[in-house]
Amino acid sequence: MASLAGKNIVLGITGGIAAYKGAALCSKLVQAGAEVHVVITESAAKFITPLTLQTLSRHPVHIDTFDERDPSVVTHIHLADHADLIVVAPATANAIAKLANGHADDMLSTTLLAATCPIIIAPAMNVHMYEHPAVVENMERLARRGAMFVEPGTGQLACGYVAKGRLAEPEDIVASIQNWFAESGRLKGKRVLVTAGGTMERLDPVRFLTNDSSGKMGFAIAEAAMRMGADVTLVAGRTTEQPPAGVRVIHVASAADMLEAVMKDFDEMDIVVKSAAVADYRPVIVHEQKMKKTGERLVLELERTTDILATLGERKTRQFLVGFAAETQQVAHYAMDKLRRKNCDLIVANDVSQEGVGFNGDTNAVEVYGPDGLIVSLPLMSKREMASRLMELIAVRLAAAGGNPA
Template sequence: MNSSVSTVAGKTIILGITGGIAAYKSATICSRLVQAGANVHVIMTESAAKFITPLTLQTLSRNPVLIDTFDERNPAVVTHIDLADRADLIIIAPATANTIAKLAGGFGDDMLSTTLLAATCPLIIAPAMNVHMYEHPAVVHNMEKLAERGALFLEPGTGQLACGYVAKGRLAEPEEIVEAVANWFARRNQLAGKKVIVTAGGTVERLDPVRYLTNDSSGKMGYAIAEAAYMMGADVTLISGRATIAPPAHVHTIQVESAEQMLEAVLEHFHQADIVVKAAAVADYRPVLQAKQKMKKTADQLTIELEKTTDILQTIGEQKKGQFLVGFAAETNNVEQYAMDKLRRKHCDLIVANDVSAEGVGFDVDTNVVQIYNAAGLVTTIPLMQKSSIATQLMEVVAACLTEKRRL
């Protein structure tokens, strides 16, 4: 077992087990976590108890196994609330399509789903099901919805399924699940105690009460960075403009509209921050005049005079006193040249650059390809992958830079 498993020692972990043939693997997951020093509380669905006995899990976890919401054994507490409050992490392994659907829909009709509704700790889901079920649009939609709320997924493996298919859908191996848990706790400490500001989304510059200038930013990259920083233990403030998705559930979010409002919010929190990641797509120009009433169509042509907005990144770059500053550069050509120029002019510690003209990259998509630069040049290139994965890798680079900075 990898030495990083020691990171789970002393942690309270809820292991949720649902009704699939892979439930037998949960015994090994439970045993390995207990051996690593975790305090494991098992919650089973009634269907799960048909595949593996509660006594087995009780013996391995050394804690009572919970199935019935109404089986209250301690009159001093409400069990599912008390356990949800004490948990450092919840793992569902295996997670059936039915359970994933219930979680996505917010149902609370058994002990596991009710506890999950009350929990505020992170959630890791390890799906296991027939390959056609796993690829069904409804299941995909439910997993995407949960991922947007911050749930982490361990992809199933490819192998022999109970239905006879050799395909994707088999529960990840217990060793992989335990290692993922250990890595999560290790990552959780990387930014512990750090105050992080993340800007995200696009700003809106109004022409009149109903018309405005904006851009195609969806907020997805910035939101993923805020979530990743939170998962690494940081105290995160997300300052968000216009976005197409909901902000991360566990992050303090300040909603703004214009570039000026975003500047004010950033400056209000900047001097208490350790790290600032400016991922927002802020307007470079705004209308000189904003009509108080809706403008009426009169002349055949309309000329709008624009003025520069204040450059937020440059402003805080000139003011920084020890803050670690990360900027973004969305380019369509000469990516490295423009990124390095921006890094130097705006006093950034890192610049995250991408070519938004490439397929699967940039605004309003779930994937990205980025290059990360520091003053010496290219630090790393992150290939095409989900923005959530890129966000995690970016914040790990930031954490590594801070560690190296402390050593100097």
């Protein structure tokens, strides 16, 4: 087990049957060298006693907002200010809802609301609760704000179901915490530019040409880079999601707009990940007024847009350039061709004809190619997990190329 020495971790335990695993989690964090301060809800105290957690953490356990033991500080603010990380495990549907909506009516929720450090959430609940649209929406909202999740496992639930919703095992949660600390400063001092979403090419004031890109993959990459300590600029076209909090966002519409925004900052960047789906063609004529129906057919004349990735490849000096290739056939052939023609360091290719892969969904499966061919094939997983894996790979390759990330 890697050391967490010197790390100040607040462990929040909420009121579900899985609260008993909080004791094992607390013990493992202490064994790994962390200073653990436990905050439990009144409901959690019905399942596990504060004395148990105090004995394991070697610190007082906090449960009552008004139980101020040190008059020189306000406890929930003091805990939040000094935490390197807050872990909520187990996190019930109620606790997730309170955090997502900014409620602060007990010691844990007030501490969470005052926190500026990262938060890791390990949900645990009945499978139907976990899949309820309100719970899904709350978790997505928290993820957009930068919260990280340790997904529940599939197993025997207290209610009798065998399904997803079981709290991740304590050792898995500790591993996630260790991984986060290991990666959190890896790109510190590096400037990362990410493009996301689709572009809009106007026909007239009410119509435009676009594509199915949602921006989810690009947003996840920007979020992952930020978690690794990078200074992130996100150039976002047409998207269906809210961009992650904490990154600089430049909103654009057309391919020309995106090119201008990217080129403005390109020289200062260390890493550029171009995941946006940029239009290859645009209308030659953009009508100032709404086009009226004039017959059974309409012929549009289109012209090529400037190839942003190729332009970056020609101009790059020290930048590590990553392109994306959405294909439906001969993925390896087209990916390698694109990498060489556009002078990329990596190409992330996917077969968007496969179920669960590509535009609009929450999952992706990719193959990553470098100058020597296939580097890694990543199976179907969430786009957030995919983004983390990709940024880890980029950091390793950048170091090998002399970029020397932290």
